[in-house]
Amino acid sequence: MDEFALIRRFFRDRPGQPADGVLLGPGDDAALLLPTxxxxxxxxxxxxxxxRHFPDDLPAADIGWRxxxxxxxDLAAMGATPRWCLxxxxxxxELDAGRREHWLSAFCEGFxxxxxxxxxxxxxGDMVRGPLSISVQATGEVPAGQALRRSGARPGDSIWIGGVPGEAAAGLAxxxxxxxxxxxxxxxxRPTPQLALGQALRGRATACIDVSDGLLADLGHILSESGAAADLGAMLRLADLPCSTALAGTGDARARQQWQLAGGDDYLLLFTLPPGQEPPAAMAAHxxxxxxxxxxxxxxxxxPQGCPLLALPQGWNHFATRG
Incomplete structure (x- = not known):
């Protein structure tokens, strides 16, 4: 199949797709959309x-999902409801015609x-020949004035995470x-975006971000964006970091500490709440x-003894991190 036949088969002629707000979808020069x-x-x-972002031998279905x-x-971190994507x-x-169609079929299964x-x-969207890369542009909606941001944290706010950090880094290892x-x-x-949690945090969280580069690195983004009037800091306790059975059963304590503080790729929501505020009851268990x-x-x-770590691990930075 040529480019246009592949697009028709895998991305255009797909029955059963919902079409709310889509006035014109794949097949024209651009889409026409109707926001709420x-x-x-x-x-x-x-x-x-x-x-760079996934192992070369990761299955195509997992690449599509991921x-x-x-x-x-990212939409979850803003409290948005997903609508459309490109x-x-x-x-x-290197993918000949047969393998190209097989790869695309598996990719679409996950996606x-x-x-x-x-x-x-x-x-x-678009399809070209070149080194394997995938770009997705996603659009969501949020009621006017209710979007979550990184920039609202204040001294005294509590810091929360919507799951167990470090599991994805341990999985990659x-x-x-x-x-x-x-x-x-x-x-x-196959990370699971925390869309319901993000939407439930509207009007509650003072700041929110998804953990992609590592817990400490992404917390640093919240603090730097929130600290326009003063340099904000944070105090975390290793003993308060949740640890699942799966994570506890792999690696040594030092490796787990590195994964939890700086591993990245968890795509959990990291958020701050004002004093006295708790997460939504339906989400509290996680x-x-x-x-x-x-x-x-x-x-x-x-x-665990209450002493500060003297050296903190660094998260991912494309232009500062090697490997």
């Missing part, structure tokens, strides 16, 4: 490169499974060690208080 009255649009874009998930997680694919010449579960509709299944590998290969915002930088992490 009284809502603001929330837009995000991520590019995933083979060997490429959409990282964008939906997809740009670069497929390598559309998450799209259906999240209520997001593919409305257009397991993948490179030859493990191909299990809960930790699944946490890396949310864990891990510290508090302070009026003085930097971030301090206390060990």
């Amino acid at each position: 009255p009284g809502h603001e649009l929330v837009m995000t874009l991520d590019t995933l490169l083979s060997g 490429s959409l998930a990282v964008n939906l997680s 997809l740009s694919l670069s497929l390598p010449d 559309y499974a998450l799209a259906a579960a999240s209520g997001v509709v593919l409305v257009g 397991a993948w490179f060690a030859g493990v191909r299944d299990g809960a930790l590998v699944q946490r890396f290969s 949310c864990h208080r891990i510290g508090a915002v302070t009026s003085q930088a930097p971030i301090q992490v206390l060990d």
Whole structure:
């Protein structure tokens, strides 16, 4: 199949796709969309490169899921409801016609499974030849004035995380060690965007971000964006970091500490609440208080004996991190 036949087969002529707000979808020069009255649009874009954002041998279905998930997680961090997305694919010449169709079929299996579960509709995109890369632009909506931001944290706010940090980093380490299944590998290969939690935090959270670069790095983004008048800091306790059975059963204590503080790829929501405020009751079981915002930088992490760690691990930075 040529480019246009592939687009028709895998991305245009798909029965059963919901079409709320879609006046014109795939097949024209651009999509025509109708936002919900009284809502603001929330837009995000991520590019995933083979060997950089996922292992070269990750199954195509997992790549499809993951490429959409990282964008939906950004919408979750803003408290948005997903609506539409665009997809740009670069497929390598090494894939001959048969393998290209097989890869696309598996990719779409993962991509559309998450799209259906999240209520997001593919409305257009592009396909080219080149090194394997996937770009997804996702658009969501939020009631006017209710979007969550990174910039509202204040001293005294409590710091919460919507799950167990470090599982995805442990899963990636397991993948490179030859493990191909299990809960930790699944946490890396198919992250679940916390859309319901983000929407429930509207009007509650003072700041919110999704953990993609590592807990400490992303908490640093909240503090820097919130500290326009003063340098904010935070105090975290290692003893308060939740640890699942799967995570506790792998690696040594030092590795788990590194994964939990700086591993990244969890796509959990990290958020702050004002004093006396708790997470929504329906979400409370999965949310864990891990510290508090302070009026003085930097971030301090206390060990189980209450002593601050002297050296904190660094999160991911594309232009500062190697490997």
